[in-house]
């Protein structure tokens with residue numbers, strides 16, 4: 001794994017979203033901060049950092065010339081039963097929290113924005129999170145230059161460009177699929193059809209990207225099968241782990257599939 005810094009200047013053309021525009025929704029009021037109970041390092045703005053450095057939290061702040069990060073333990077300092085209280089203190093919400101449940105990683109020249117499933121996640125066609133509403137926080141986050149995850153991948157520029165193009169086209173297909181399904185206003189998605197929304201995210205893993213573009217064309221059928229298989233076993237597994245279970249199964253399935261095809265051809 002390699003940690004890199006983003007450059008000062010970035011073009012919006014090289015920001016890629018792995019999920020559909022205007023379909024994912026989550027309810028923070030209902031959830032009241034599941035994401036505030038993990039070991040976070042929160043990216044503070046100058047005003048909040050300067051204030052907190054004068055409080056008992058000063059020992060938990062790590063700063064360099066441009067950024068300040070506040071370490072939280074298993075529960076954020078500002079979390080209460082009613083949710084986040086940081087604004088009530090006249091302080092600004094950390095950029096980390098503004099960005100969440102979205103994540104940014106960098107692969108070569110592309111910034112990949114992914115979605116982490118929230119406890120209250122649901123598909124809400126036409127009423128979900130819009131790219132344009134998170135664009136500002138994504139850009140602000142990138143421009144801070146704070147180190148972000150950048151997996152070590154040996155992927156060619158050609159393969160990467162194929163992936164971006166494939167994903168942009170696929171988003172239209174998936175959007176159409178959901179739209180057609182709900183055209184009469186009554187059809188509900190099957191549970192495993194909701195998991196299709198993670199598909200593009202999983203394609204950014206080191207295993208899927210190690211396959212050629214023509215092999216990658218076969219992923220979608222394999223992925224749908226994985227979703228159905230996992231769904232059949234759902235009573236045996238914890239549903240809050242679904243995202244990780246599917247990711248794991250998808251990687252295993254494609255590795256096995258191409259290994260078997262390779263043996264067949266020998």
Ligand code: SF4
Pocket residue numbers: 026027028029031032033034035036100101118119120
């Ligand atoms: S886990 Fe998701 S829904 Fe819950 S508070 Fe955090 S961002 Fe909101």
Ligand code: SF4
Pocket residue numbers: 033035036040042076077078079080083084085086093094097
């Ligand atoms: S600052 Fe607020 S939103 Fe961010 S982790 Fe703490 S309680 Fe949660």
